Amino acid sequence: MAENNIISPENLVYEKTSVLTDRVLHYCPGCGHGTAHRMLAEVVDELGIQGDTIGVAPVGCSVLAYYYFDVDMQEAAHGRAPAVATGIKRTMPEKYVFTYQGDGDLAAIGTAETLHACNRGENFLIVFINNGIYGMTGGQMAPTTLPGMKSSTSPYGRDVVTMGNPLKMTELVAELPGTCFVTRQSVHTPANARKTKRALKKAMEYQKQNKGTCFVEIVSNCPSGWKMTPAESNKWMEENMFPYYPLGDIKVPS
């Protein structure tokens, strides 16, 4: 059969990058964390910097990121990844350093570390996975939860009068002189995932030039926390998350 001839090494166009280990991801079916990991790993692979990259893992669903990225990794206390990354980058300025953080990690308990690292213009990449919820601990409301959005701690929907408005960390850090490149992307479609990869690659290249903090938000889904199928969660994300968290570059270096 003709098809069998197509499957041969010279025709290979896409396979899992070796910068990801072969461990089976523990994420729920359809969760964007897996695709986000892979886009970042592909960038490390293509830039040939696997041996010079150091990642800092958060607390949250991606706490086990160090099992999956085949680069040097350090686990940080909840929200403290930018402080840990600061220490790593300052002692080893020639390394490529990134943090990988959820919205509970980055925009709640770690708000201070995030803002101050960006304000100091620390020379590393912050990858921010915003799924509007505390996924790991059972779908509690996060600072990023949308107005009216139900979570286990806002069962009637987020009431902004008593619970505050969703925090737009990405717009906030873009205001700080220390940040160099600030963008908001997603990984739920092939086109969006490829755009995210291009953004992550740019960010790593700017890091080489010591231009300041690069901040890549990835608006992502949490099918389990949102209590939806993966397909429903991606549609819901487009219809509800993107109007509040619009995709695109917010700050690009001149």
Add this chain to the structure above:
Amino acid sequence: MARKGDVVINIESCKGCEVCITACPNQVLALSNEVNSKGYHYVMKVNSACVGCANCAVVCPDAVITVYREKRKQ
């Protein structure tokens, strides 16, 4: 004519999320009635219309799919 492609699916690591099915422009993929050892209905090819665009593999959160595409004719 579009070049022909093909995919190899690692059914043991598939979680049946269907994200790849939505992403395929040629309806090549569908869920099997069978389940893998973890109990997930896994993805399989249902026709030979694959063009090797890799859309399915790019969005698969679990890196289940490997993609091949025939070379351009000289």
